[in-house]
Amino acid sequence: MAPGKEELMTVTTAVTRRLGLDVPIIQAPMVGAASVEMVIAASNAGALGSFGAAYTQPDALREMIREIRAGTERPFGVNLFVPAPSAVTEAEVAKANAALAPIRAELGLPTPNALPAPAPTFADQAAVVIAERVPVFSYHFGTPEPGIVAEAKAAGLTLIGSATSAADARTLVDAGADMVIAQSTEAGGHQGTFDAWAEPPGLGLMALVPQIVDAVAVPVIAAGGIMDGRGIAACLALGAGAAQLGTAFLASPESVASDSHKRRILDGDGAETRFTRAFSGRPARGLANRFMDDIERAESILAFPYQNALTGDIRRAAAAQDQPEFQSMWAGQGVAMARALPTAELVVELNEELERKLGEIAT
Numbered sequence: 196m197a198p199g200k201e202e203l204m205t206v207t208t209a210v211t212r213r214l215g216l217d218v219p220i221i222q223a224p225m226v227g228a229a230s231v232e233m234v235i236a237a238s239n240a241g242a243l244g245s246f247g248a249a250y251t252q253p254d255a256l257r258e259m260i261r262e263i264r265a266g267t268e269r270p271f272g273v274n275l276f277v278p279a280p281s282a283v284t285e286a287e288v289a290k291a292n293a294a295l296a297p298i299r300a301e302l303g304l305p306t307p308n309a310l311p312a313p314a315p316t317f318a319d320q321a322a323v324v325i326a327e328r329v330p331v332f333s334y335h336f337g338t339p340e341p342g343i344v345a346e347a348k349a350a351g352l353t354l355i356g357s358a359t360s361a362a363d364a365r366t367l368v369d370a371g372a373d374m375v376i377a378q379s380t381e382a383g384g385h386q387g388t389f390d391a392w393a394e395p396p397g398l399g400l401m402a403l404v405p406q407i408v409d410a411v412a413v414p415v416i417a418a419g420g421i422m423d424g425r426g427i428a429a430c431l432a433l434g435a436g437a438a439q440l441g442t443a444f445l446a447s448p449e450s451v452a453s454d455s456h457k458r459r460i461l462d463g464d465g466a467e468t469r470f471t472r473a474f475s476g477r478p479a480r481g482l483a484n485r486f487m488d489d490i491e492r493a494e495s496i497l498a499f500p501y502q503n504a505l506t507g508d509i510r511r512a513a514a515a516q517d518q519p520e521f522q523s524m525w526a527g528q529g530v531a532m533a534r535a536l537p538t539a540e541l542v543v544e545l546n547e548e549l550e551r552k553l554g555e556i557a558t
């Protein structure tokens with residue numbers, strides 16, 4: 196049991212009731228940062244731990260789900276990226292590689308002969324999530340095809356889709372989502388905007404959450420720039436049933452973000468975050484660095500997920516060489532408020548802050 200958990204009051208919302216949580220807090224799924232250990236710690240502390248499995252092969256995903264189950268009897272989530280048709284030509288790959296060549300040279304990397312295989316097939320990943328009866332299946336970038344939604348529902352999974360606009364929220368619910376994440380522009384990582392080529396709508400949390408609450412009849416989860424109990428209380432006041440926090444957990448010991456990423460998170464006072472397509476081909480918010488500037492200037496970014504596949508060797512080598520200028524260091528606008536607490540302690544502290552803030556507001 197997490198430290199201090201028994202002393203906590205419980206805020207009960209439509210989200211905590213439906214998901215069986217003690218606190219209205221979701222540890223965001225984060226590819227490349229949220230580990231199995233983080234998910235277990237968050238869930239055991241009464242929040243919803245979530246594993247970002249978008250780039251995980253189905254067999255490895257099955258193992259990870261079983262490891263999470265071995266570590267917690269509490270609910271947890273697995274998150275996948277819904278695919279959209281995209282293609283690249285050899286000429287585009289050559290141009291993208293030419294832009295990446297000076298960076299590869301600095302890192303001592305060869306230019307790859309072929310485009311590495313992009314992400315594993317969504318249908319195969321989803322089949323594992325459904326077969327393993329993961330309690331919460333969340334998805335980013337759209338809605339899965341109806342057959343997958345029907346199978347997941349028949350297996351008793353709770354489905355949560357990610358929306359950056361009220362229109363996307365309605366689409367998700369019409370397609371079967373049981374809850375919707377209202378992901379605002381402050382959020383770290385990829386914007387869940389459906390159309391990969393569109394610019395994200397850019398709505399702040401304060402404007403987005405109530406619009407989505409008004410647009411759909413299912414519970415709403417707020418995400419984007421939420422770093423402490425004050426922020427979670429604000430989300431509840433706006434009508435959300437829980438807050439999903441990513442950047443807040445990035446510097447925890449359970450986070451598998453690179454050491455240089457964690458350092459920049461914690462030095463983050465005044466750190467600039469911005470959107471870029473340079474790493475993956477889709478807009479994602481991260482700490483500004485040279486890679487973003489150089490690759491955006493070259494105008495040779497491939498479609499998602501091909502750019503992500505092509506830049507994988509660079510991001511891995513930069514992390515291994517402790518070189519922050521060439522890594523995707525995703526972070527939200529609240530980064531300067533990040534703390535390096537263990538995941539379970541952070542959940543407890545966030546909930547205590549929430550309770551205190553709600554008490555202050557009530558008096």
Ligand SMILES: Cc1cc2nc3c(=O)[nH]c(=O)nc-3n(C[C@H](O)[C@H](O)[C@H](O)COP(=O)(O)O)c2cc1C
Pocket residue numbers: 223224225226227228247248249274334335357378381382383384385418419420421439440441442443445525526527528529
């Ligand atoms: C390092 C990192 C990786 C992320 N990876 C995913 C992901 O795999 N799937 C997803 O739905 N969201 C992902 N997100 C976005 C989060 O779900 C959430 O929207 C965001 O973290 C909220 O904003 P915050 O970081 O300011 O708390 C990621 C965010 C970060 C910071």
